[in-house]
Amino acid sequence: MRVKVHITLKDxxxxxxxxxxxxxxxxxxxxxxxxxxxGKYIELELDETSIIQARKHVTEMCKQLLANLVIENYSIEIDGE
Amino acid sequence: MRVKVHITLKDxxxxxxxxxxxxxxxxxxxxxxxxxxxGKYIELELDETSIIQARKHVTEMCKQLLANLVIENYSIEIDGE
Incomplete structure (x- = not known):
């Protein structure tokens, strides 16, 4: 499953x-x-079958690693969603 | 006019x-x-009224500055297009 993440600086x-x-x-x-x-654009290829699970996992990835929530926002797009 | 550019590494x-x-x-x-x-994600705010002119200018910006065409691809999205 392909997931696209945008990391942008907060206003x-x-x-x-x-x-x-x-x-x-x-x-x-x-x-x-x-x-x-x-900003940054990150494409992830995930071995997941459930879109709900994929979004949950990628949200955690953004919070824990991909984005610095003090200064950055993230948005997640999943193919087929 | 808001323009979104994605710069990604070639396969x-x-x-x-x-x-x-x-x-x-x-x-x-x-x-x-x-x-x-x-990859990189670049948002541009342009003082243009014509979408065709905007796309032409941003294509030139990608070729001349934003992307390294030897190793990178670019794609351009214009709001309202």
């Missing part, structure tokens, strides 16, 4: 990588860029 | 970050994990 948390990208794009003449935020 | 390209996550999850007893691939 208000400074994003130096996003700002660096934004500045580079401006210096390359992409003037329509107003804001850039960079 | 066959070694993903040390993904492997590190996979090993950590196994050591934490998440035994159903078979494979993990880590």
């Amino acid at each position: 208000g948390v400074l994003d130096p990588q996003g700002r660096a990208i934004s500045r580079s794009l401006h210096s390359m003449d992409f003037r329509s860029v107003q804001e850039v935020r960079q | 066959g390209v070694l993903d040390p970050q993904g492997r590190a996550i996979s090993r950590s999850l196994h050591s934490m007893d998440f035994r159903s994990v078979q494979e993990v691939r880590q």
Whole structure:
């Protein structure tokens, strides 16, 4: 079962990588860029048959390892859900 | 206009970050994990009115800066498209 996880910085948390990208794009003449935020995208292949179990396990993975809940949000998408 | 970009490693390209996550999850007893691939997720806020122009510009941004086309793929999603 394929699971897609997005880890993004919470609103208000400074994003130096996003700002660096934004500045580079401006210096390359992409003037329509107003804001850039960079996050992580993680694809997991799981040996699970139950979507409910898969979501439960991936939620635990996010809480325990993948996301830093102080500054990051996570969202989980499961194929076929 | 909000644009979402996913940058992922091409198939066959070694993903040390993904492997590190996979090993950590196994050591934490998440035994159903078979494979993990880590990519980047970039959200852009653009001052554009035309979706066609926005896609054209973001495609150029991916080619020129955001993705390393030798080892990475990119995909672009535009809200309202």
